[in-house]
Structure formats: structure tokens, C-alpha cells
Amino acid sequence: MNQKFRIAIVMLMFVLVLNGCQETSKGETYNNEEYGFSFEIPKNWAGKYEVVEEDNKVTFYYTGYEYEGGAFQEFFKIIVMDEESYNEKERGRELLLAIEDGNAFFVVTPLDVGIADEEKSEEYSDLYINRESIKELFSMNYSKNQLGSEESVSEQELMKVNLSDSWNELWDDIVEDGINTTLSSDQIAQVNEVIAPTFTDTNDNLTVNPISCFFTSYYSSPEDMDFANFLRYFPYHSDVNDIEEFNCLKSQGNWPFGEELETTPVPIHRYLTEDIELVMWEYAGIKLEDLKDVGLDEILYLEDYDAYYNFTSDFGPGFFNCTSGEVADGTIKLYEEHGTYKVAILTLEKQNGRYVIVSHQEVDEQENDAINEVENEFDLIIKPTDSKLAEINYVDSQYILDGQTVGYVDKFARLSLDRLAGYFDFENEGNVYSKGTYAFEVHEGERVVTTYYNGQQVDDWNLSYDTIFESGDIYVVDFDIAEVLGLEKTWNPEDNSILFSGTDYSVRDFGTIDIFGYDLFLNSERPSDVDVYIYPDSGNMVMMSGHYDNELGSFVGTSQAKIDSEVTDVRIIVRNKGRILYFSVMKDVMADITKHKISTGQIGKFTYLELELPKAGYVISDDGNIYINGTISASREITVIISKDGTEVDRGQFPIVDGEFDIQMPLKGDEGVYNVEIMGEMNPYGIQELFHFYVLKQ
Structure with missing residues (x-):
């Protein structure tokens, strides 16, 4: 390299250091689906860069200058390596960006720049960003391990809208002006579908229903809810991988872990205030400032990020299984019951033109006189x-x-x-x-x-x-x-x-x-x-x-x-x-099959079954036939499988018409005991056994 360009390179590297102190304006986003990370492209790179993916490396090139042979000058490369290999490798010029799901993500910048054009060298220096800026623009928030895929991100945003619409339409349909009533089995099934603890999207990714967060504590008004419990499995979050953000967290007085991000035993979840307030306002009509500090001491908050933080690695969303309900003077009361025992009451009222949760309470002794008779x-x-x-x-x-x-x-x-x-x-x-x-x-x-x-x-x-x-x-x-x-x-x-x-x-x-x-x-x-x-x-x-x-x-x-x-x-x-x-x-x-029982009513989480026949779990057939009839919600057809001595002897499929089924099938075989399995849709689990019973053919 001649002296002129040696000087140019030295000056260029000096300018690069200065550029590292400047704020980077963000433009479009590069998303890597294979490894689940994203990089915000600087706005001034538009039309002057190229990204090349090769095995475990992603290289960002400056395309304003082309070397002999058609190669471009490299900005930097992001390399993905399994965590164990990364920990064993000899350290060089790399800067660790994140460790996620057993992979280490690090960036390597070029040792030298050989652009033999002064104008292009200056442009390259203007576009160049240092390693700390690269880290700032890098994010695991796009991680397919967190969100499934880019489609899942949009599906999650869509869920916020669709769930809100379903919530409001449900209560408007249930409550008729001036009419006091009890909820039908179909309405109970619809309620449980909307407040289900989890949903499965079109990519079969399981996500927590944000409404379930209101069932993680008991309260006489939503202002008294336990905020730490509410946030514990809140679905709209991302994980902390940024060192600067981590350093802010560990400086908090109630930071529970050590000094290194890599050794933190559980994920650190970030919840943006705007997402929390959106859900609280939509379903309970309150804002964060209305809370009465219950559970606030158990979580962290960073003002610079306007976000709350907690640490969970398990999975246990809130759960309310509605078994009955009533409407009185425009107020909706939903009950969760075990047998005759009421476990909890969820109360909703109309405020500002929409129904919101006003309490979620355990049932006290006076409301459970029936249990004393057990x-x-x-x-x-x-x-x-x-x-x-x-x-x-x-x-x-x-x-x-x-x-x-x-x-x-x-x-x-x-x-x-x-x-x-x-x-x-x-x-x-x-x-x-x-x-x-x-x-x-x-x-x-x-x-x-x-x-x-x-x-x-x-x-x-x-x-x-x-x-x-x-x-x-x-x-x-x-x-x-x-x-x-x-x-x-x-x-x-x-x-x-x-x-x-x-x-x-x-x-x-x-x-x-x-x-x-x-x-x-x-x-x-x-x-x-x-x-x-x-x-x-x-x-x-x-x-x-x-x-x-x-x-x-x-x-x-x-x-x-x-x-x-x-x-x-x-x-x-x-x-x-x-x-x-x-x-x-x-x-x-x-x-003892003669004492077999059939469970009806609420089966699974979201399916409701009532039977007229059979009357018991063990019946006797005098005419060689079986008879099954009743009603079921959330199922389109029923499959009946008849077996004897462990061997299937017959099966049939029967449609559900207006929620009802009426089935007669012959018992094909000799006298003896037959096992009859009834299969149907049990949301959200798909086709499952709804019930079975035994028939003695005489």
C-alpha cells in the first residue's frame, strides 16, 4: 500500500472512532429467521449496502466501492456459534452481542480498509458504525424461539385487536337491555373460549391469553390486584440481552442475581408500559397509576426504558373456568364451581360503553352453605x-x-x-x-x-x-x-x-x-x-x-x-x-366396571356435555343395541368405537346437528361386556375421548 493511502486509512480510522459517538438514525430492519435475530439498518446506508448469509455468518458489505474481482468492502460480520464452543475459543477482536438458546452471537469488524478512492473512503467512514453501535442496533427481539416467526409477531398484534373485539361482542350478546337471565351452556362455552388461559396460533405456537393475567390474584376492585402476579406470565414481552440495560437492572436495590448476564439462571423479561396499560384499560378500565402498590416491590422498573422486568422460566398462566353465570341489572357474575362448591366469582360491569372486570373474588363461607352438607x-x-x-x-x-x-x-x-x-x-x-x-x-x-x-x-x-x-x-x-x-x-x-x-x-x-x-x-x-x-x-x-x-x-x-x-x-x-x-x-x-361413572357438564376446559342416554357408566342391553343421545358444545361430529376384549369390533361417525346427537348402533358379536368410547372435539386439545361406558349384551 503506498504512503498516500496509508495516511488516508489512518485518518479514516480516526473518523470512525468519532462516528461511534454519534446517534445512529434507524432505517429498515434485517431479520434472520434461521437464528432468530434482527439488525436495524442505519438510515444513511440506504442503497449502499448488501447482506450476505453464509452458514453461521452474516456479513454486511459497503457496495459503494468494488475491488478487483467484484468483492466489496466489509462493514462487519455477525457470527453465530454454539455457546460451549464460543467459551472454549481463544478471544480475538470479537464483541459478544448475546447468548440465546445455547448460541453465542458476536460481531467481528475488519482489521483494515483498502478503498483506493478518497471520495469513497470518506463515504465509507461516514457510513461506518463502531461495535458498540452495532450492539445497540442488534436485537434478539425477533427471535423465532420467542415469537415463532415474523408471522407470529403480526399474529400477536392481530390477537390484540381480535381478542378485544371478541370480548366486547361476547358481553353485548349475553346482556340484553332490562333482562335478567342465567347463562346457557352455549354461552358458558363461549365465555370459556374467550377467557381461555392460552391460545394456539396458525403456526401452532402457544401463547398466553392476556385476559388470564387478571385471574392470578383475588381482588374486590382491579386497583387492588397483585401487579407482580399479573405480570408474571404477561404475553407481550421480550428478553433482555443488552449489557447496558442489564447493568441498569443490576444496580437496582432488589436485583436478585449476580453480576454477569450470561450466568443469570432464568430469562429476564421486559414489559413495556404501553403494552401493560393497553391490556389493563381494555379489560379492567384502569391504568398503572390506579394500582395500590400490591406486588410492585417484587418487580423492577427502569424509567429510561419505560419498562417493567421480572424473571420467570416456568409456565403457569391464570385460570378461571366458568361453570355458571347470571345477568342481573346489567351486571354479569360468572362462577367457578367444584361440584356444589363455588370457588370464585368474576364480576363485570359496563363502563364507558364497554364491559370491564370489576372484581375477582374467592367465595366466602356464607356463600357456600351447600358444602357443609357434604x-x-x-x-x-x-x-x-x-x-x-x-x-x-x-x-x-x-x-x-x-x-x-x-x-x-x-x-x-x-x-x-x-x-x-x-x-x-x-x-x-x-x-x-x-x-x-x-x-x-x-x-x-x-x-x-x-x-x-x-x-x-x-x-x-x-x-x-x-x-x-x-x-x-x-x-x-x-x-x-x-x-x-x-x-x-x-x-x-x-x-x-x-x-x-x-x-x-x-x-x-x-x-x-x-x-x-x-x-x-x-x-x-x-x-x-x-x-x-x-x-x-x-x-x-x-x-x-x-x-x-x-x-x-x-x-x-x-x-x-x-x-x-x-x-x-x-x-x-x-x-x-x-x-x-x-x-x-x-x-x-x-x-369394577359395574361402578363406572360418566363425567358430564364441563369436560376439559371449553367443552360442555349433557347426556340423556346412557344413564350410567355400566348398562345392560336386552335388544343388542346401544343408545347414545344428548347435547355438546364446540364439536362437529362424534365417533363411536365399540370394542370387546381389547379388540375393536365396530365404529361409526355421526354429525352433531344444532349441538345435539342421537345415535343407535348394534353390538356386533356374542354376549358379553363391550367397551364403548365416544370421541369428539375437546377444545383446545383437538379430538379426544369425551367419555366411555360399558354395555353388557345378554
Whole structure:
């Protein structure tokens, strides 16, 4: 290179540094669908750049000057590499832009510029942006892992409009001027469709319904709702990948994590104020300034970004399942019920020409007199006996309990299992810790503990993080200790102190399980932090459900399982987190099809079924036919599958006409018991079994 252009390059690089301090005006956007990132093209690049995608590299070229051979001068390139390889590579001139879904995104700028034209060199220097500006213009907000695709972004915007229209049209159709009425089954199905916790778009991407955020806490007016719970699974968000924004967050007083973005254990979600206020105003008629600070101390806010932030990696949107409703004097009341027990009431009123939520309340004792008539008989009764607290202070990078060091910080709080277990009256011998009938064994180099009850091995309980065997002790992350010892943990972000609360329980087993066909039911009275599981050796656990009984002052719950053979052993496990409170095995549990029951009413989340025939889950056919008739919402046809001794013998498809079905089919075969399955659409799950019953052909 001659001296003239050496000087030109030096001057050019000086100008490039100065340009880095200038604000970049944004133009169009480059979107990379394969790796899910976007880059805002500077406005002054228009007509003077080219983007070339090659394998894991995206290169941005200046096209104002062409070298011999047709090559262009490079602005920079963005390279995508798996995170492990990136961490192992030798560092060079690259600048890390983001780490997302196991990939590292970094930028590399050219070492030299060889434009042999002074005018073009000056233009290149005017267009050039430094690495920090590149980082500012780079974003993972377009990530297909967050939003599915560019179509999903537009679908999300479309959902805001369509959902609002559906919301307003629904209530206008239900409420007729001056008419007090109860909601029909079709109207209940329509309500549940609009307030469903999730939606699936045309690309099969699952997204949270923003209306479900109003069901994450109870309140007598929306101003009293828990804002932290409201925001926890709010759908309109993007994740923080920008270092400058991250640095602003970690300077907040209630920042809960460490100093490095890459080591943050859960995603950091950004929620723009304008998106939050749009939803609050549309469905509750309030703005952020109207809230009464409930839950505000649990989230972060950055004024410069006008955004709120939280940290969630799980998935649990709010849920309200409408089972009945009424309209009185223009006010809509929707009820969620378990049997005769009302769980919650959602109330809506018309304000400023549209219906909005005015309260979401738990039902008090006076409104549930019916529950007092339910026979108070349970298969299991679990009661708390005594409790103990451990307050652990954080002093000089050490955790202190009763004046003794019990742990330290290693990304998370690591605490001595020996000392915490001993404090809560556990004994230990080697790696085995026990208290009463419960024991668990820690395995070095593994993330599982083996649990025991009365010396009998029950199962393996998975830990979230590795244990550290050190100086004759075992150090375990604080929330894993809470799991295996059965403790409630509270962390104070102001001083990093930890409060553990441990409770002991008594368990009374009355030795009964209700058997209806192949379905097993176990009823229990229990505290809310205790779970009751039933596991058949041949079959599977189905669900646990329950409600708070005001008279008993505890939860009343039902655990359900389904067996897939006529005889099986069934394990009953009562747990407080990972700690086993009770374990037993019922031998040779037999299915009893003569007691099989059919569930009608609300099935699934959004489908409503009523039957005229059959009247029971086990019927006798004297004429060799089966008869099925009733009504169903949200289904277009029904498929009937008839089998005997595990072999299908007949099937038929029947249309639903005006929500009704009336079916007659012959039983093709000899005398005996036939299983009849009824398949139909169960939104949002697609074609599912609606119910089944048994027929004895004589």
C-alpha cells in the first residue's frame, strides 16, 4: 500500500472512532429467521449496502466501492456459534452481542480498509458504525424461539385487536337491555373460549391469553390486584440481552442475581408500559397509576426504558373456568364451581360503553352453605403438628445460623446439609439423613436423592443443582435443601438473609380408595402445601384437585388415577415438597366396571356435555343395541368405537346437528361386556375421548 493511502486509512480510522459517538438514525430492519435475530439498518446506508448469509455468518458489505474481482468492502460480520464452543475459543477482536438458546452471537469488524478512492473512503467512514453501535442496533427481539416467526409477531398484534373485539361482542350478546337471565351452556362455552388461559396460533405456537393475567390474584376492585402476579406470565414481552440495560437492572436495590448476564439462571423479561396499560384499560378500565402498590416491590422498573422486568422460566398462566353465570341489572357474575362448591366469582360491569372486570373474588363461607352438607369422610387426614424457624443471616460473604457459619455464595446460596438437617432435628449417618419414618440418601456426583419410608425405598427425587462434598460435609443449593427437608424458604433481597420454616405433620389413613370402573379416587383433608399422589403399577396418575374448606380450616382434595389392567398394586405417597410424610402400597386393587361413572357438564376446559342416554357408566342391553343421545358444545361430529376384549369390533361417525346427537348402533358379536368410547372435539386439545361406558349384551 503506498504512503498516500496509508495516511488516508489512518485518518479514516480516526473518523470512525468519532462516528461511534454519534446517534445512529434507524432505517429498515434485517431479520434472520434461521437464528432468530434482527439488525436495524442505519438510515444513511440506504442503497449502499448488501447482506450476505453464509452458514453461521452474516456479513454486511459497503457496495459503494468494488475491488478487483467484484468483492466489496466489509462493514462487519455477525457470527453465530454454539455457546460451549464460543467459551472454549481463544478471544480475538470479537464483541459478544448475546447468548440465546445455547448460541453465542458476536460481531467481528475488519482489521483494515483498502478503498483506493478518497471520495469513497470518506463515504465509507461516514457510513461506518463502531461495535458498540452495532450492539445497540442488534436485537434478539425477533427471535423465532420467542415469537415463532415474523408471522407470529403480526399474529400477536392481530390477537390484540381480535381478542378485544371478541370480548366486547361476547358481553353485548349475553346482556340484553332490562333482562335478567342465567347463562346457557352455549354461552358458558363461549365465555370459556374467550377467557381461555392460552391460545394456539396458525403456526401452532402457544401463547398466553392476556385476559388470564387478571385471574392470578383475588381482588374486590382491579386497583387492588397483585401487579407482580399479573405480570408474571404477561404475553407481550421480550428478553433482555443488552449489557447496558442489564447493568441498569443490576444496580437496582432488589436485583436478585449476580453480576454477569450470561450466568443469570432464568430469562429476564421486559414489559413495556404501553403494552401493560393497553391490556389493563381494555379489560379492567384502569391504568398503572390506579394500582395500590400490591406486588410492585417484587418487580423492577427502569424509567429510561419505560419498562417493567421480572424473571420467570416456568409456565403457569391464570385460570378461571366458568361453570355458571347470571345477568342481573346489567351486571354479569360468572362462577367457578367444584361440584356444589363455588370457588370464585368474576364480576363485570359496563363502563364507558364497554364491559370491564370489576372484581375477582374467592367465595366466602356464607356463600357456600351447600358444602357443609357434604359428608365429612376422608381416606386420608393430614394435620400440621409443630413448626420451627431458622433465620440465616448473610455476613461477609458467609451465611450464619445461631452464630455458626452454615454456607457461602457460589452463584447461589450453598448451605451445609449436615447443619441445616441437624437444626431441623434430622439425624445423619454418612450420606443418609432421617427424621421419624422419612429418610433420604445423597449420592456424590449425582443430582438425585433416594427417598425411604420406614426403611422401604420409595423413589428418587431430582435436585436442581449438583451437591458439593467438601471437608466432610455436603453443601446443597438453598432451594434444594428446602425440597429434601420439606421447608418453606423466604429470601430477603435487601440483606440476602434466608428464612426457613419447617412443619411436622400427622397422617391418618382410613384405608379406602373409591373405585369406579378403571378410575381410582382418593379423598383427603390436608394443608395446601401437602400433596397426595396415587400411582398404580399398571396405569398412571391423572390429577389432583381441591378447594379450601372454610369450616374445616384446611384443603379438601381428590387425587385421581387410571388403571389399565383388571388387577394392579397402587402406591399412595403423601409429600411436603420432596419429603415423604406417608407411603403405603395397596395390593391387588381390582377394577369394577359395574361402578363406572360418566363425567358430564364441563369436560376439559371449553367443552360442555349433557347426556340423556346412557344413564350410567355400566348398562345392560336386552335388544343388542346401544343408545347414545344428548347435547355438546364446540364439536362437529362424534365417533363411536365399540370394542370387546381389547379388540375393536365396530365404529361409526355421526354429525352433531344444532349441538345435539342421537345415535343407535348394534353390538356386533356374542354376549358379553363391550367397551364403548365416544370421541369428539375437546377444545383446545383437538379430538379426544369425551367419555366411555360399558354395555353388557345378554
